[in-house]
Amino acid sequence: MQDWPLLLEADQLDDHLKAHPDDPELLILDTSSADNYHKHHVPGAIHIPPARLQRGEKPAVGKLPSQEQLEALFSEVGLTPDKHVVAYDDEGGGWAGRLIWTLDVIGHTRYSYLNGGLQAWVNEGHPVETAPATATPSNVDIHIDSTVMADIESFLKLLGNSQLAIWDARSAEEYRGEKVLAKRGGHIPGAANLDWLELMDRDRNLRLKDLSTLQSMLNERGITADKTVITHCQSHHRSGLTYLVMKLLDYPHIKAYDGSWGEWGNREDTPVNTGDEP
Template structure:
């Protein structure tokens, strides 16, 4: 089987669609999957990647639920997973984070997802793929998981970076989606949408430019970076980007603002900071 890079283009996948060890997972909306998807792709509804329990609805499902999910889609240890979605990489990144959590690290992200695939004139299908369930034992690896207890006492540490991937309005506390608005003290805001080139089939922007931007706002690869949003959906893309850029120490805070902003014992800042997302390198 070929050696797949983490970031692949539609043309690369089109040339290898029928490799037997590929498992293509589509995290698009149900409507888009029913209308058109990459041939052979198996659908995972985005809601299956989150527990759905308020207030922190974005926390990962219980291990037995993950076991059922990945058995249903036919995951086995020898499969190389191709992940994509229809929105520029948020849900795809959340799935890649989940694969990291269960210790399956053979995967690639289809740059631009469904939009890039269709824009490239590649074939699609509208019939659901239902593979035979696999026998897979899920073991949780806590390394990619950030919990409040892991970092609340490290706020302000120069070796810790917190990437808030929400909108600037949420970050400043002007748009409130929890009991309290604002941001984690010391967190740096870079909206996930700023990573996507909307004029280029929703593919990622130039990677060198994105790295320069991250360095400029203090989210460099020499730090441990924790990324979050409201439900660890949008921050799926920030997690994925750091994987692509080769960051060695990254974590996803799956409780995200749905947890932090709904607790009374968590510190909060309002307004912008000197390293807010509207600053360009």
């Protein structure tokens, strides 16, 4: 298997599939909607319903599934240690980023993100399939690595630490408390807001903006690589993309808060700010 970059372009994947259509070390995972997957997908891609990447228990529906659920999922799709995963979705990277974070959690570090996902693949004329691909099941034994996870109790203890940056990937309206999707609206004190949608280039089929541009956007908000950065949204779906972007920018200390606002905004003992940070 060639040494692929984390950010993989459609032409690179297409060339590889044409040269090696039955590559035993390649596992393409599609986290698009079921409708889009059945309409068209990258040849050989196995579908993962996005809901299976979250626990689904209210109010914090985005929490990591149980170890048993993860073992069942990744066994079904045929994950093995030698597989290089190519992750993509149909929305610009949220679910694919959530999948990559999940792979980090289970210790599987061989993966790439297909830049632009299904939209780039289809709109640029690459071959597609409509029939669901069949996986060869494996027997996955998972060990959870909490290094890239932020739980609420440790998060609360870090608030106010000068070496902590918080990236809130929700909309500005949610951040300011104008749009409320929990018992309380607003944001975690000290959090910087950069909507995940701002990371995408809509003129380039939802590819990510140039990495230097993304770095400048983060620097302007104090989300710098010398800090420990915790990212979240409402359910750690949108922040799947922000986690991925920080990996692409080589941030050494990043975590995702999978409880996200679904947990924080529904508790009574968590501090909340509204409006814009000073």
